[in-house]
Amino acid sequence: MPPRDHAIPAGKPVTSLDEVLVDCRNAALTFGRGATAVVAVHGANLWVRSADRLAIVGPSGSGKSSLLHLLAGLEQTTSGTVTWPALDGPGGIGIVFQGDSLIAALDVVENTALPLVLAGVPDGEAHRLAAEALALVDAADLAERLPEEISGGQAQRVAAARVLAQSPRLILADEPTGRLDHTTGGHVLDALLTAADQTGAALVVTTHDPAIAARLTTRLAMRGGRLLTVDEPQEAS
Ligand SMILES: Nc1ncnc2c1ncn2[C@@H]1O[C@H](COP(=O)(O)OP(=O)(O)OP(=O)(O)O)[C@@H](O)[C@H]1O
Structure with missing residues (x-):
């Protein structure tokens, strides 16, 4: 495999045994055109x-967020490529969106089961999987509450459970x-x-908080649309 600048901790070369879920090569994303164009991502290279x-x-x-959306296949690259070698396209990726909102009229377990029900999983099975996912994020006791009856932190755990219930191979969580x-x-x-540990999924988290980033195994700093090297000191670009 060709070398990558990023997402490969020093001393841990990629081997053929590693499954590459996302392969991002010189991926760029520009919004708009001409004088108003914004380059949100400049030629990012990384593996997950x-x-x-x-x-x-x-x-x-x-x-x-723009980079995460490229990794998820939600945005097309303006130049460069994003591929999912070990996945069936971007299927198998679960996304916890920024400010993820739950549906007010549904209780927590119904919210968690909803994507499965919409995908055609029978109600009983969807609710069983939802209950398992809620237990994984320590939110089993919230199952019958409405979104207005839980805190912001609990709502984020439920949003995570909603993704986990779909058994993703990769979880992308935006702030x-x-x-x-x-x-x-x-x-x-x-x-x-x-x-992620219990389901065997890979996990990518975006954050502005270095203390949160420190809890992950590998850190990539991003400044002005550019990925800096792993664990590079976070000076302004
Ligand atoms: N749909 C869009 N149309 C035009 N410009 C956009 C769009 N989405 C993002 N941008 C611009 O792209 C740049 C990167 O935005 P992005 O949301 O990816 O940053 P971020 O690091 O995730 O920020 P935040 O933490 O505030 O969400 C910004 O200049 C933003 O204004």
Whole structure:
């Protein structure tokens, strides 16, 4: 395999045994055209492999969400490529969106089961999988509550459970702790890490918080749409 600048911790060469879930080569994303064009991501190179625990850390507007959307196949690259060698296209990826909102009229277990039901999984099976996923993020006791009856941190755990119930091979979480206080954010990250460990999924988390990033195995800093080298000191670009 060709060398990669990023997402490969020093001293841990990629071997043929590593499954590459996402292969991102010189991937760029520009919004708009001409004078108003914004280059959100400049030629990013990275791999995400099975069992990776990767943080993309940078300030607001640095391009983290845009990069995550490229990894998820939600945005097309303006140049360069994103492929999913060990996945069936971008299928098998679960995304915890920034400010993920639950549906107010559905209780927590119904919210968690909804994507499965919409995908045609029978109700009983969808609810069983949803209950298992809620237990993984330590939210089983919330199952019958409505979204208005739970806290922001609990809602983020439920959003994570909704993704986990779909058994993703890769979980992409966009600022899952962004609106939470430090302790609550830490619990949400604990839930994601535990769930990823137990389901064997890879995990990529974007965050502006270096303390959250420090909890992941590998860190990529992002500044002005550019990925900096792994664990590079976070000076402004
Ligand atoms: N749909 C869009 N149309 C135009 N510009 C966009 C769009 N989405 C993002 N941008 C711009 O791309 C740049 C990167 O934005 P992005 O949301 O990826 O950053 P971020 O690091 O995730 O920020 P935040 O943490 O605030 O979400 C910003 O300049 C932003 O204004």
